[in-house]
Amino acid sequence: MAQVIEIDNILREDAAGPSLGADEVLGNAPERDGDFFIVPAILGGG
Amino acid sequence: MTTDLTTLFAHELADRLRAGDVTSSEITAAHLARARMTDRGLHAWLTIDDDRAMEEADAADARLAAARVEGQAAVGALHPLLGIPVALKDLVSLKDGQCTAGSRILEGYRAPFDAHVTERLRDAGAVILGKTNMDEFAMGSSTEHSAYGPTGNPWDLGRVPGGSSGGSAASVAAYQVPVSIGTDTGGSIRQPAGFCGIVGARPTYGRVSRYGIVAFASSLDQIGPFGRDARDAAALLHAVSGRDERDSTSAPIPVPDDLLRLPDSDDEAASWLRGKRLGLPKEYFVEGMEPGVASRVREAAAALEAAGATVEEVSLPHTDYGLAAYYIVAPAEASSNLARYDGVRFGYSVRGGEDYIADYLATRGGGFGPEVKRRIMLGTYALSAGYYDAYYLKAQKARTLIRRDFDLLWAAGFDALVAPVSPTVAFAFGTRLADPVQMYLADACTLPVNMAGLPGMSIPCGLSDGLPVGLQLIGAPWSEAALFRAARAYEGVTADAGWRTVRPRDLALLMDPAMRTPAERAAAGD
Numbered sequence: 001m002a003q004v005i006e007i008d009n010i011l012r013e014d015a016a017g018p019s020l021g022a023d024e025v026l027g028n029a030p031e032r033d034g035d036f037f038i039v040p041a042i043l044g045g046g
Numbered sequence: 047m048t049t050d051l052t053t054l055f056a057h058e059l060a061d062r063l064r065a066g067d068v069t070s071s072e073i074t075a076a077h078l079a080r081a082r083m084t085d086r087g088l089h090a091w092l093t094i095d096d097d098r099a100m101e102e103a104d105a106a107d108a109r110l111a112a113a114r115v116e117g118q119a120a121v122g123a124l125h126p127l128l129g130i131p132v133a134l135k136d137l138v139s140l141k142d143g144q145c146t147a148g149s150r151i152l153e154g155y156r157a158p159f160d161a162h163v164t165e166r167l168r169d170a171g172a173v174i175l176g177k178t179n180m181d182e183f184a185m186g187s188s189t190e191h192s193a194y195g196p197t198g199n200p201w202d203l204g205r206v207p208g209g210s211s212g213g214s215a216a217s218v219a220a221y222q223v224p225v226s227i228g229t230d231t232g233g234s235i236r237q238p239a240g241f242c243g244i245v246g247a248r249p250t251y252g253r254v255s256r257y258g259i260v261a262f263a264s265s266l267d268q269i270g271p272f273g274r275d276a277r278d279a280a281a282l283l284h285a286v287s288g289r290d291e292r293d294s295t296s297a298p299i300p301v302p303d304d305l306l307r308l309p310d311s312d313d314e315a316a317s318w319l320r321g322k323r324l325g326l327p328k329e330y331f332v333e334g335m336e337p338g339v340a341s342r343v344r345e346a347a348a349a350l351e352a353a354g355a356t357v358e359e360v361s362l363p364h365t366d367y368g369l370a371a372y373y374i375v376a377p378a379e380a381s382s383n384l385a386r387y388d389g390v391r392f393g394y395s396v397r398g399g400e401d402y403i404a405d406y407l408a409t410r411g412g413g414f415g416p417e418v419k420r421r422i423m424l425g426t427y428a429l430s431a432g433y434y435d436a437y438y439l440k441a442q443k444a445r446t447l448i449r450r451d452f453d454l455l456w457a458a459g460f461d462a463l464v465a466p467v468s469p470t471v472a473f474a475f476g477t478r479l480a481d482p483v484q485m486y487l488a489d490a491c492t493l494p495v496n497m498a499g500l501p502g503m504s505i506p507c508g509l510s511d512g513l514p515v516g517l518q519l520i521g522a523p524w525s526e527a528a529l530f531r532a533a534r535a536y537e538g539v540t541a542d543a544g545w546r547t548v549r550p551r552d553l554a555l556l557m558d559p560a561m562r563t564p565a566e567r568a569a570a571g572d
Contacts, residue, residue, distance in 0.1 A: 007298075028158070
């Protein structure tokens with residue numbers, strides 16, 4: 001069983017719509033730099 | 047006007063509101079005051095926002111006033127939940143409100159948007175008082191797995207309210223709010239409704255959009271209502287149901303307006319049972335079931351039969367595989383869903399370790415509680431390379447068999463099944479924490495319904511040792527209107543039963559402002 005309800009795939013129009021603004025998206029970030037999340041370094045350190 | 051507004055059903059409040067006897071502002075203030083006064087000993091709530099609630103109440107009063115000016119048709123078009131207080135389980139996004147899902151890892155997280163159900167409640171004009179306590183990420187059957195301390199059961203403050211939606215159930219049972227929203231992945235609405243002696247319903251998978259709900263197991267999660275009677279729960283389900291483009295599993299199936307037309311008359315409600323065919327699945331009377339629970343359920347079946355339904359013992363032969371298959375599928379999906387808690391974009395975050403792995407380990411190790419970690423490990427193992435076919439795929443096949451058991455009964459003409467909700471009444475704090483399998487068994491009678499994607503309800507059907515017993519009603523996909531008719535019919539049949547007049551026995555203790563919290567009582571060992 002892949003799906004409990006017998007409903008075919010439902011696709012929406014491939015159209016851009018409004019989304020949350022940067023301040024809302026970043027509002028919960030533990031560390032932020034302008035419009036960016038600060039992430040831990042993932043490439044080997046020096 | 048001396049009636050305590052908190053003792054009324056939502057449909058009674060709605061009638062008084064429309065009659066002009068009371069305002070939403072008065073209704074809301076009364077419930078806020080009671081919730082504030084009684085919650086120290088209960089701990090049903092994680093957040094209460096008085097200011098926002100009173101603003102929403104004023105807006106509801108303004109909408110009603112505007113509709114009155116427009117005329118009777120406009121008043122009639124208002125949803126029955128207009129101006130009625132409602133509680134949200136703390137995994138439903140409410141814009142700018144904290145949304146913890148009962149976890150440390152989301153402490154302080156504020157939802158940047160409304161969930162679909164929140165939007166629908168706003169459209170209906172319901173007044174959201176706040177957010178209720180729950181097992182962390184909805185993983186549990188007692189609300190003891192909340193990172194913020196357990197919730198008590200208003201029937202006996204030494205016992206659990208069930209879970210995971212324990213705060214939503216306890217708040218309704220304790221008259222802090224007339225209706226509330228919960229979620230049910232394996233029984234998390236029906237089991238606490240049963241333990242707290244109220245009505246709770248898990249709708250068909252796809253009936254209510256999951257957009258904006260903190261995900262646990264995406265193929266099993268559904269959102270549903272709690273209320274103190276069938277009419278109230280039905281009105282809340284009606285308000286939040288329906289297609290939403292933002293959840294691709296939300297079904298384009300019309301919401302039955304019959305949910306708003308359950309008969310007021312007990313006799314009319316009971317008459318629905320005539321000629322109905324109900325099944326009593328023998329596998330749900332599991333080994334170790336408390337005799338009082340089995341007796342109440344069989345008595346309820348007899349009462350339904352006496353009112354004109356036929357009740358036949360039926361078999362769901364793959365029931366035994368439900369628990370094992372569930373504990374593959376649900377943890378597997380949880381391990382995937384909970385990968386998002388990485389401490390980068392939101393939530394608890396530990397930085398400054400030796401490398402990023404150290405930061406992730408510290409973030410997730412410190413943010414998640416033990417039950418959540420157990421399930422992430424179970425699920426990650428079940429999905430790992432070489433094990434997927436043996437576990438997840440096999441469990442999905444078991445799921446097909448479980449679903450087929452039910453389908454055969456619907457094809458044979460059964461209108462609904464009646465069964466126990468849980469093998470026991472509410473258990474004492476701490477008695478199942480040491481043994482996860484004992485905790486998991488609390489959901490043995492409810493989780494096959496999730497595996498099959500079906501609608502199910504719990505309705506009160508009496509007391510065992512002075513504690514509530516839940517009767518489970520299970521229906522075919524999209525048969526919520528019939529299930530609620532059956533629930534309302536049972537209320538009609540048992541309207542004069544003595545147990546209906548018994549109120550939760552520890553309500554009086556909650557009025558003591560010095561009452562210790564459930565966490566303090568548990569720590570003191572009583």
